[in-house]
Amino acid sequence: MRGAAASPALLALFALLTASGCAVVPSSVRPSDARSSAVPPIELAELHEPHPELELVSEPPVPSSRTHTVAPGETLYRIAVNHQLSVEQLATANGIKDPRTLSVGQELVIPGAARPIPVATESSPPPARPPSTSSPTASSRGPLVSSPSRRPAGRPLPQKPPKPVPETKGTLDWPLRGVLYARFGKKGREPHDGIDLAVPVGTPVKTAQEGEVLYAGEQRGYGLIIIIQHSARLITLYAHNRDLRVRTGQKVRRGQVLAMVGESGKTSGPQLHFEVRVDGKPVDPLDYLGALPSS
Missing domain, CATH: 3.10.350.10 (LysM domain)
Structure with a gap:
Protein backbone atom coordinates (compact mmCIF):
# COMPACT_ATOMS: atom_id res chain seq x y z
CA MET A 1 0.00 0.00 0.00
CA ARG A 2 2.99 2.32 0.22
CA GLY A 3 4.27 4.44 -2.64
CA ALA A 4 2.60 6.01 -5.62
CA ALA A 5 1.56 2.73 -7.30
CA ALA A 6 -2.14 2.00 -6.80
CA SER A 7 -3.01 -1.52 -5.59
CA PRO A 8 -5.86 -3.53 -7.19
CA ALA A 9 -7.86 -3.09 -3.97
CA LEU A 10 -7.47 0.70 -4.12
CA LEU A 11 -8.47 0.79 -7.79
CA ALA A 12 -11.57 -1.28 -6.99
CA LEU A 13 -12.43 1.11 -4.17
CA PHE A 14 -12.13 4.14 -6.47
CA ALA A 15 -14.50 2.40 -8.89
CA LEU A 16 -17.04 2.03 -6.09
CA LEU A 17 -16.60 5.65 -5.02
CA THR A 18 -17.07 6.89 -8.58
CA ALA A 19 -20.25 4.85 -8.91
CA SER A 20 -21.75 6.03 -5.65
CA GLY A 21 -20.47 9.55 -5.05
CA CYS A 22 -21.72 11.86 -2.33
CA ALA A 23 -25.18 13.39 -2.27
CA VAL A 24 -25.25 17.13 -2.90
CA VAL A 25 -25.88 19.29 0.14
CA PRO A 26 -29.00 21.46 -0.30
CA SER A 27 -28.03 25.06 -0.90
CA SER A 28 -30.19 26.12 2.03
CA VAL A 29 -28.08 24.07 4.46
CA ARG A 30 -25.07 25.98 5.81
CA PRO A 31 -23.28 25.58 9.13
CA SER A 32 -24.71 28.94 10.18
CA ASP A 33 -28.27 27.71 9.91
CA ALA A 34 -27.75 23.93 10.06
CA ARG A 35 -29.78 23.66 13.24
CA SER A 36 -32.91 24.50 11.24
CA SER A 37 -32.35 21.68 8.74
CA ALA A 38 -34.71 18.73 8.34
CA VAL A 39 -32.56 16.30 10.29
CA PRO A 40 -31.57 17.63 13.75
CA PRO A 41 -28.32 16.87 15.57
CA ILE A 42 -28.18 13.69 17.61
CA GLU A 43 -29.64 14.53 20.94
CA LEU A 44 -31.45 12.77 23.70
CA ALA A 45 -35.17 12.73 23.09
CA GLU A 46 -37.00 15.36 25.08
CA ARG A 151 -55.78 -5.62 30.94
CA PRO A 152 -56.21 -7.94 33.92
CA ALA A 153 -53.26 -8.12 36.30
CA GLY A 154 -50.54 -10.48 35.11
CA ARG A 155 -51.28 -9.88 31.40
CA PRO A 156 -49.31 -6.75 30.39
CA LEU A 157 -49.60 -5.42 26.88
CA PRO A 158 -46.89 -6.64 24.50
CA GLN A 159 -44.16 -4.08 23.94
CA LYS A 160 -42.04 -3.60 20.85
CA PRO A 161 -38.51 -4.68 21.76
CA PRO A 162 -35.89 -1.92 21.51
CA LYS A 163 -33.48 -1.99 18.59
CA PRO A 164 -30.46 -4.05 19.66
CA VAL A 165 -27.15 -2.20 19.96
CA PRO A 166 -24.72 -3.46 17.29
CA GLU A 167 -21.64 -5.25 18.57
CA THR A 168 -19.58 -2.85 16.47
CA LYS A 169 -20.87 0.21 18.39
CA GLY A 170 -17.96 2.23 19.75
CA THR A 171 -15.39 0.67 17.44
CA LEU A 172 -14.72 4.10 15.91
CA ASP A 173 -14.49 7.65 17.26
CA TRP A 174 -16.34 10.61 15.74
CA PRO A 175 -14.00 12.50 13.39
CA LEU A 176 -15.45 15.80 14.66
CA ARG A 177 -18.49 17.27 16.40
CA GLY A 178 -20.96 18.80 13.95
CA VAL A 179 -24.59 18.93 12.89
CA LEU A 180 -25.73 15.58 11.49
CA TYR A 181 -28.09 16.53 8.67
CA ALA A 182 -27.66 13.71 6.15
CA ARG A 183 -27.77 10.08 7.25
CA PHE A 184 -26.71 6.81 5.66
CA GLY A 185 -29.01 5.27 3.07
CA LYS A 186 -30.68 7.44 0.46
CA LYS A 187 -30.93 11.16 -0.12
CA GLY A 188 -33.88 11.62 -2.42
CA ARG A 189 -33.44 9.04 -5.17
CA GLU A 190 -29.66 8.91 -4.87
CA PRO A 191 -27.77 6.49 -2.60
CA HIS A 192 -25.88 8.08 0.27
CA ASP A 193 -23.00 5.90 1.43
CA GLY A 194 -22.11 7.82 4.60
CA ILE A 195 -23.14 10.65 6.89
CA ASP A 196 -22.70 14.41 6.44
CA LEU A 197 -21.67 16.68 9.29
CA ALA A 198 -22.06 20.44 8.80
CA VAL A 199 -19.27 22.45 10.46
CA PRO A 200 -17.38 25.70 9.79
CA VAL A 201 -14.56 25.76 7.27
CA GLY A 202 -11.22 24.94 8.88
CA THR A 203 -12.58 22.59 11.56
CA PRO A 204 -9.98 19.83 12.25
CA VAL A 205 -10.86 16.34 10.98
CA LYS A 206 -9.49 13.51 13.14
CA THR A 207 -9.00 9.85 12.36
CA ALA A 208 -11.58 7.50 13.86
CA GLN A 209 -9.00 4.81 14.68
CA GLU A 210 -5.32 4.10 14.19
CA GLY A 211 -4.34 2.78 10.78
CA GLU A 212 -2.51 3.53 7.54
CA VAL A 213 -3.41 6.14 4.92
CA LEU A 214 -4.50 4.14 1.88
CA TYR A 215 -4.94 7.29 -0.21
CA ALA A 216 -4.69 11.04 0.31
CA GLY A 217 -5.53 13.17 -2.69
CA GLU A 218 -8.37 14.24 -4.95
CA GLN A 219 -11.29 12.12 -6.10
CA ARG A 220 -14.07 13.15 -8.46
CA GLY A 221 -17.21 14.17 -6.56
CA TYR A 222 -15.52 13.82 -3.19
CA GLY A 223 -12.95 16.59 -3.62
CA LEU A 224 -9.90 16.22 -1.39
CA ILE A 225 -10.29 12.90 0.41
CA ILE A 226 -8.41 10.66 2.80
CA ILE A 227 -8.94 6.91 2.95
CA ILE A 228 -7.57 5.05 5.97
CA GLN A 229 -7.25 1.30 6.28
CA HIS A 230 -7.69 0.10 9.86
CA SER A 231 -7.68 -3.65 9.22
CA ALA A 232 -7.90 -6.10 6.34
CA ARG A 233 -11.67 -5.49 6.21
CA LEU A 234 -12.31 -2.02 7.66
CA ILE A 235 -11.63 1.37 6.09
CA THR A 236 -12.91 4.93 6.71
CA LEU A 237 -13.21 7.82 4.26
CA TYR A 238 -13.14 11.58 4.91
CA ALA A 239 -14.24 13.83 2.02
CA HIS A 240 -14.73 17.51 0.94
CA ASN A 241 -11.63 18.71 2.83
CA ARG A 242 -9.99 22.10 2.34
CA ASP A 243 -6.47 20.74 2.76
CA LEU A 244 -4.80 17.47 3.76
CA ARG A 245 -2.35 17.00 6.65
CA VAL A 246 -1.25 13.41 5.91
CA ARG A 247 0.14 11.57 2.87
CA THR A 248 -0.46 8.19 1.24
CA GLY A 249 1.26 5.33 3.08
CA GLN A 250 1.61 7.24 6.36
CA LYS A 251 0.82 5.53 9.67
CA VAL A 252 -1.70 7.49 11.77
CA ARG A 253 -2.78 7.21 15.38
CA ARG A 254 -6.30 7.39 16.74
CA GLY A 255 -7.49 10.99 17.02
CA GLN A 256 -4.71 12.42 14.82
CA VAL A 257 -5.63 15.48 12.72
CA LEU A 258 -5.93 14.41 9.08
CA ALA A 259 -7.32 17.49 7.33
CA MET A 260 -9.36 20.67 7.63
CA VAL A 261 -13.04 20.85 6.67
CA GLY A 262 -13.71 22.57 3.35
CA GLU A 263 -16.05 22.65 0.35
CA SER A 264 -14.09 20.68 -2.24
CA GLY A 265 -15.85 18.32 -4.62
CA LYS A 266 -19.59 18.06 -5.24
CA THR A 267 -21.06 20.04 -2.37
CA SER A 268 -22.68 23.44 -1.82
CA GLY A 269 -21.46 24.09 1.71
CA PRO A 270 -18.65 23.30 4.18
CA GLN A 271 -19.07 19.81 5.57
CA LEU A 272 -17.39 16.50 6.29
CA HIS A 273 -18.67 13.46 4.41
CA PHE A 274 -17.69 10.40 6.47
CA GLU A 275 -17.96 6.79 5.30
CA VAL A 276 -17.26 3.38 6.83
CA ARG A 277 -16.72 0.44 4.51
CA VAL A 278 -16.38 -3.24 5.39
CA ASP A 279 -15.00 -5.53 2.69
CA GLY A 280 -15.43 -2.61 0.29
CA LYS A 281 -19.16 -2.21 0.97
CA PRO A 282 -20.58 0.91 2.68
CA VAL A 283 -22.20 0.40 6.09
CA ASP A 284 -23.99 2.81 8.44
CA PRO A 285 -21.31 4.76 10.34
CA LEU A 286 -23.70 5.23 13.28
CA ASP A 287 -23.44 1.47 13.94
CA TYR A 288 -19.69 1.90 14.50
CA LEU A 289 -19.30 5.34 16.11
CA GLY A 290 -19.21 5.70 19.88
CA ALA A 291 -20.21 8.65 22.04
CA LEU A 292 -20.15 12.16 20.61
CA PRO A 293 -17.00 14.13 21.41
CA SER A 294 -17.34 16.88 23.99
CA SER A 295 -15.84 19.45 21.64
Whole structure:
Protein backbone atom coordinates (compact mmCIF):
# COMPACT_ATOMS: atom_id res chain seq x y z
CA MET A 1 0.00 0.00 0.00
CA ARG A 2 2.99 2.32 0.22
CA GLY A 3 4.27 4.44 -2.64
CA ALA A 4 2.60 6.01 -5.62
CA ALA A 5 1.56 2.73 -7.30
CA ALA A 6 -2.14 2.00 -6.80
CA SER A 7 -3.01 -1.52 -5.59
CA PRO A 8 -5.86 -3.53 -7.19
CA ALA A 9 -7.86 -3.09 -3.97
CA LEU A 10 -7.47 0.70 -4.12
CA LEU A 11 -8.47 0.79 -7.79
CA ALA A 12 -11.57 -1.28 -6.99
CA LEU A 13 -12.43 1.11 -4.17
CA PHE A 14 -12.13 4.14 -6.47
CA ALA A 15 -14.50 2.40 -8.89
CA LEU A 16 -17.04 2.03 -6.09
CA LEU A 17 -16.60 5.65 -5.02
CA THR A 18 -17.07 6.89 -8.58
CA ALA A 19 -20.25 4.85 -8.91
CA SER A 20 -21.75 6.03 -5.65
CA GLY A 21 -20.47 9.55 -5.05
CA CYS A 22 -21.72 11.86 -2.33
CA ALA A 23 -25.18 13.39 -2.27
CA VAL A 24 -25.25 17.13 -2.90
CA VAL A 25 -25.88 19.29 0.14
CA PRO A 26 -29.00 21.46 -0.30
CA SER A 27 -28.03 25.06 -0.90
CA SER A 28 -30.19 26.12 2.03
CA VAL A 29 -28.08 24.07 4.46
CA ARG A 30 -25.07 25.98 5.81
CA PRO A 31 -23.28 25.58 9.13
CA SER A 32 -24.71 28.94 10.18
CA ASP A 33 -28.27 27.71 9.91
CA ALA A 34 -27.75 23.93 10.06
CA ARG A 35 -29.78 23.66 13.24
CA SER A 36 -32.91 24.50 11.24
CA SER A 37 -32.35 21.68 8.74
CA ALA A 38 -34.71 18.73 8.34
CA VAL A 39 -32.56 16.30 10.29
CA PRO A 40 -31.57 17.63 13.75
CA PRO A 41 -28.32 16.87 15.57
CA ILE A 42 -28.18 13.69 17.61
CA GLU A 43 -29.64 14.53 20.94
CA LEU A 44 -31.45 12.77 23.70
CA ALA A 45 -35.17 12.73 23.09
CA GLU A 46 -37.00 15.36 25.08
CA LEU A 47 -39.96 14.62 27.28
CA HIS A 48 -43.09 16.36 26.06
CA GLU A 49 -45.94 17.30 28.33
CA PRO A 50 -49.51 16.60 27.16
CA HIS A 51 -51.51 19.21 25.33
CA PRO A 52 -53.53 21.19 27.88
CA GLU A 53 -56.58 21.14 25.64
CA LEU A 54 -56.81 17.35 26.10
CA GLU A 55 -57.29 17.58 29.88
CA LEU A 56 -60.90 17.47 31.08
CA VAL A 57 -61.50 17.99 34.81
CA SER A 58 -64.63 16.42 36.28
CA GLU A 59 -65.58 15.93 39.91
CA PRO A 60 -63.67 17.14 42.99
CA PRO A 61 -61.28 14.46 44.30
CA VAL A 62 -62.40 12.16 47.10
CA PRO A 63 -60.35 9.46 48.89
CA SER A 64 -59.81 6.39 46.69
CA SER A 65 -57.22 3.65 46.01
CA ARG A 66 -53.51 4.07 46.70
CA THR A 67 -52.13 2.29 43.64
CA HIS A 68 -52.23 2.95 39.92
CA THR A 69 -51.38 0.61 37.05
CA VAL A 70 -49.64 2.35 34.16
CA ALA A 71 -51.69 2.06 30.97
CA PRO A 72 -50.55 2.55 27.34
CA GLY A 73 -50.06 6.20 26.46
CA GLU A 74 -49.71 7.36 30.07
CA THR A 75 -46.73 9.36 31.29
CA LEU A 76 -45.62 10.23 34.81
CA TYR A 77 -46.91 13.76 34.23
CA ARG A 78 -50.40 12.58 33.18
CA ILE A 79 -50.70 10.23 36.12
CA ALA A 80 -49.59 12.94 38.56
CA VAL A 81 -52.12 15.43 37.15
CA ASN A 82 -54.81 12.75 37.20
CA HIS A 83 -54.27 12.26 40.96
CA GLN A 84 -53.78 15.92 41.85
CA LEU A 85 -50.06 15.45 42.57
CA SER A 86 -46.86 17.04 41.38
CA VAL A 87 -44.49 14.96 39.27
CA GLU A 88 -41.88 15.25 42.05
CA GLN A 89 -44.30 13.85 44.68
CA LEU A 90 -45.23 10.88 42.50
CA ALA A 91 -41.63 10.17 41.48
CA THR A 92 -40.36 10.38 45.08
CA ALA A 93 -43.08 8.05 46.39
CA ASN A 94 -42.08 5.42 43.82
CA GLY A 95 -38.30 5.95 43.76
CA ILE A 96 -38.35 7.03 40.11
CA LYS A 97 -35.30 9.04 39.08
CA ASP A 98 -35.92 9.06 35.31
CA PRO A 99 -39.56 9.43 34.07
CA ARG A 100 -38.61 7.66 30.84
CA THR A 101 -38.23 4.36 32.71
CA LEU A 102 -42.00 4.18 33.26
CA SER A 103 -43.43 1.01 31.67
CA VAL A 104 -46.89 -0.31 30.83
CA GLY A 105 -48.32 -2.46 33.63
CA GLN A 106 -46.09 -0.93 36.32
CA GLU A 107 -47.81 -0.44 39.71
CA LEU A 108 -47.38 3.00 41.21
CA VAL A 109 -48.04 4.08 44.79
CA ILE A 110 -50.25 7.18 44.94
CA PRO A 111 -49.38 9.17 48.10
CA GLY A 112 -52.45 10.75 49.77
CA ALA A 113 -54.50 9.26 46.95
CA ALA A 114 -57.58 11.05 45.69
CA ARG A 115 -60.13 9.85 43.14
CA PRO A 116 -58.46 10.30 39.73
CA ILE A 117 -59.54 13.18 37.54
CA PRO A 118 -60.06 11.54 34.13
CA VAL A 119 -57.68 12.83 31.48
CA ALA A 120 -58.22 12.38 27.76
CA THR A 121 -55.33 10.84 25.87
CA GLU A 122 -54.60 10.91 22.19
CA SER A 123 -54.37 7.12 22.07
CA SER A 124 -57.81 6.44 23.60
CA PRO A 125 -60.94 8.32 22.45
CA PRO A 126 -63.59 8.81 25.16
CA PRO A 127 -66.05 5.91 25.41
CA ALA A 128 -69.78 6.55 25.16
CA ARG A 129 -71.53 6.99 28.52
CA PRO A 130 -74.61 4.88 29.25
CA PRO A 131 -77.86 6.77 29.88
CA SER A 132 -77.94 8.17 33.41
CA THR A 133 -80.90 7.69 35.74
CA SER A 134 -79.54 10.08 38.38
CA SER A 135 -80.72 13.58 39.15
CA PRO A 136 -80.32 16.51 36.69
CA THR A 137 -77.48 17.81 38.86
CA ALA A 138 -75.32 14.80 37.95
CA SER A 139 -75.98 15.16 34.21
CA SER A 140 -74.99 18.82 34.26
CA ARG A 141 -71.45 18.02 35.27
CA GLY A 142 -70.42 17.29 31.68
CA PRO A 143 -69.06 14.12 30.06
CA LEU A 144 -66.52 12.00 31.90
CA VAL A 145 -63.49 10.81 29.94
CA SER A 146 -61.87 7.68 31.29
CA SER A 147 -58.30 6.47 31.11
CA PRO A 148 -57.36 3.74 28.59
CA SER A 149 -58.78 0.29 29.29
CA ARG A 150 -56.50 -1.98 31.29
CA ARG A 151 -55.78 -5.62 30.94
CA PRO A 152 -56.21 -7.94 33.92
CA ALA A 153 -53.26 -8.12 36.30
CA GLY A 154 -50.54 -10.48 35.11
CA ARG A 155 -51.28 -9.88 31.40
CA PRO A 156 -49.31 -6.75 30.39
CA LEU A 157 -49.60 -5.42 26.88
CA PRO A 158 -46.89 -6.64 24.50
CA GLN A 159 -44.16 -4.08 23.94
CA LYS A 160 -42.04 -3.60 20.85
CA PRO A 161 -38.51 -4.68 21.76
CA PRO A 162 -35.89 -1.92 21.51
CA LYS A 163 -33.48 -1.99 18.59
CA PRO A 164 -30.46 -4.05 19.66
CA VAL A 165 -27.15 -2.20 19.96
CA PRO A 166 -24.72 -3.46 17.29
CA GLU A 167 -21.64 -5.25 18.57
CA THR A 168 -19.58 -2.85 16.47
CA LYS A 169 -20.87 0.21 18.39
CA GLY A 170 -17.96 2.23 19.75
CA THR A 171 -15.39 0.67 17.44
CA LEU A 172 -14.72 4.10 15.91
CA ASP A 173 -14.49 7.65 17.26
CA TRP A 174 -16.34 10.61 15.74
CA PRO A 175 -14.00 12.50 13.39
CA LEU A 176 -15.45 15.80 14.66
CA ARG A 177 -18.49 17.27 16.40
CA GLY A 178 -20.96 18.80 13.95
CA VAL A 179 -24.59 18.93 12.89
CA LEU A 180 -25.73 15.58 11.49
CA TYR A 181 -28.09 16.53 8.67
CA ALA A 182 -27.66 13.71 6.15
CA ARG A 183 -27.77 10.08 7.25
CA PHE A 184 -26.71 6.81 5.66
CA GLY A 185 -29.01 5.27 3.07
CA LYS A 186 -30.68 7.44 0.46
CA LYS A 187 -30.93 11.16 -0.12
CA GLY A 188 -33.88 11.62 -2.42
CA ARG A 189 -33.44 9.04 -5.17
CA GLU A 190 -29.66 8.91 -4.87
CA PRO A 191 -27.77 6.49 -2.60
CA HIS A 192 -25.88 8.08 0.27
CA ASP A 193 -23.00 5.90 1.43
CA GLY A 194 -22.11 7.82 4.60
CA ILE A 195 -23.14 10.65 6.89
CA ASP A 196 -22.70 14.41 6.44
CA LEU A 197 -21.67 16.68 9.29
CA ALA A 198 -22.06 20.44 8.80
CA VAL A 199 -19.27 22.45 10.46
CA PRO A 200 -17.38 25.70 9.79
CA VAL A 201 -14.56 25.76 7.27
CA GLY A 202 -11.22 24.94 8.88
CA THR A 203 -12.58 22.59 11.56
CA PRO A 204 -9.98 19.83 12.25
CA VAL A 205 -10.86 16.34 10.98
CA LYS A 206 -9.49 13.51 13.14
CA THR A 207 -9.00 9.85 12.36
CA ALA A 208 -11.58 7.50 13.86
CA GLN A 209 -9.00 4.81 14.68
CA GLU A 210 -5.32 4.10 14.19
CA GLY A 211 -4.34 2.78 10.78
CA GLU A 212 -2.51 3.53 7.54
CA VAL A 213 -3.41 6.14 4.92
CA LEU A 214 -4.50 4.14 1.88
CA TYR A 215 -4.94 7.29 -0.21
CA ALA A 216 -4.69 11.04 0.31
CA GLY A 217 -5.53 13.17 -2.69
CA GLU A 218 -8.37 14.24 -4.95
CA GLN A 219 -11.29 12.12 -6.10
CA ARG A 220 -14.07 13.15 -8.46
CA GLY A 221 -17.21 14.17 -6.56
CA TYR A 222 -15.52 13.82 -3.19
CA GLY A 223 -12.95 16.59 -3.62
CA LEU A 224 -9.90 16.22 -1.39
CA ILE A 225 -10.29 12.90 0.41
CA ILE A 226 -8.41 10.66 2.80
CA ILE A 227 -8.94 6.91 2.95
CA ILE A 228 -7.57 5.05 5.97
CA GLN A 229 -7.25 1.30 6.28
CA HIS A 230 -7.69 0.10 9.86
CA SER A 231 -7.68 -3.65 9.22
CA ALA A 232 -7.90 -6.10 6.34
CA ARG A 233 -11.67 -5.49 6.21
CA LEU A 234 -12.31 -2.02 7.66
CA ILE A 235 -11.63 1.37 6.09
CA THR A 236 -12.91 4.93 6.71
CA LEU A 237 -13.21 7.82 4.26
CA TYR A 238 -13.14 11.58 4.91
CA ALA A 239 -14.24 13.83 2.02
CA HIS A 240 -14.73 17.51 0.94
CA ASN A 241 -11.63 18.71 2.83
CA ARG A 242 -9.99 22.10 2.34
CA ASP A 243 -6.47 20.74 2.76
CA LEU A 244 -4.80 17.47 3.76
CA ARG A 245 -2.35 17.00 6.65
CA VAL A 246 -1.25 13.41 5.91
CA ARG A 247 0.14 11.57 2.87
CA THR A 248 -0.46 8.19 1.24
CA GLY A 249 1.26 5.33 3.08
CA GLN A 250 1.61 7.24 6.36
CA LYS A 251 0.82 5.53 9.67
CA VAL A 252 -1.70 7.49 11.77
CA ARG A 253 -2.78 7.21 15.38
CA ARG A 254 -6.30 7.39 16.74
CA GLY A 255 -7.49 10.99 17.02
CA GLN A 256 -4.71 12.42 14.82
CA VAL A 257 -5.63 15.48 12.72
CA LEU A 258 -5.93 14.41 9.08
CA ALA A 259 -7.32 17.49 7.33
CA MET A 260 -9.36 20.67 7.63
CA VAL A 261 -13.04 20.85 6.67
CA GLY A 262 -13.71 22.57 3.35
CA GLU A 263 -16.05 22.65 0.35
CA SER A 264 -14.09 20.68 -2.24
CA GLY A 265 -15.85 18.32 -4.62
CA LYS A 266 -19.59 18.06 -5.24
CA THR A 267 -21.06 20.04 -2.37
CA SER A 268 -22.68 23.44 -1.82
CA GLY A 269 -21.46 24.09 1.71
CA PRO A 270 -18.65 23.30 4.18
CA GLN A 271 -19.07 19.81 5.57
CA LEU A 272 -17.39 16.50 6.29
CA HIS A 273 -18.67 13.46 4.41
CA PHE A 274 -17.69 10.40 6.47
CA GLU A 275 -17.96 6.79 5.30
CA VAL A 276 -17.26 3.38 6.83
CA ARG A 277 -16.72 0.44 4.51
CA VAL A 278 -16.38 -3.24 5.39
CA ASP A 279 -15.00 -5.53 2.69
CA GLY A 280 -15.43 -2.61 0.29
CA LYS A 281 -19.16 -2.21 0.97
CA PRO A 282 -20.58 0.91 2.68
CA VAL A 283 -22.20 0.40 6.09
CA ASP A 284 -23.99 2.81 8.44
CA PRO A 285 -21.31 4.76 10.34
CA LEU A 286 -23.70 5.23 13.28
CA ASP A 287 -23.44 1.47 13.94
CA TYR A 288 -19.69 1.90 14.50
CA LEU A 289 -19.30 5.34 16.11
CA GLY A 290 -19.21 5.70 19.88
CA ALA A 291 -20.21 8.65 22.04
CA LEU A 292 -20.15 12.16 20.61
CA PRO A 293 -17.00 14.13 21.41
CA SER A 294 -17.34 16.88 23.99
CA SER A 295 -15.84 19.45 21.64
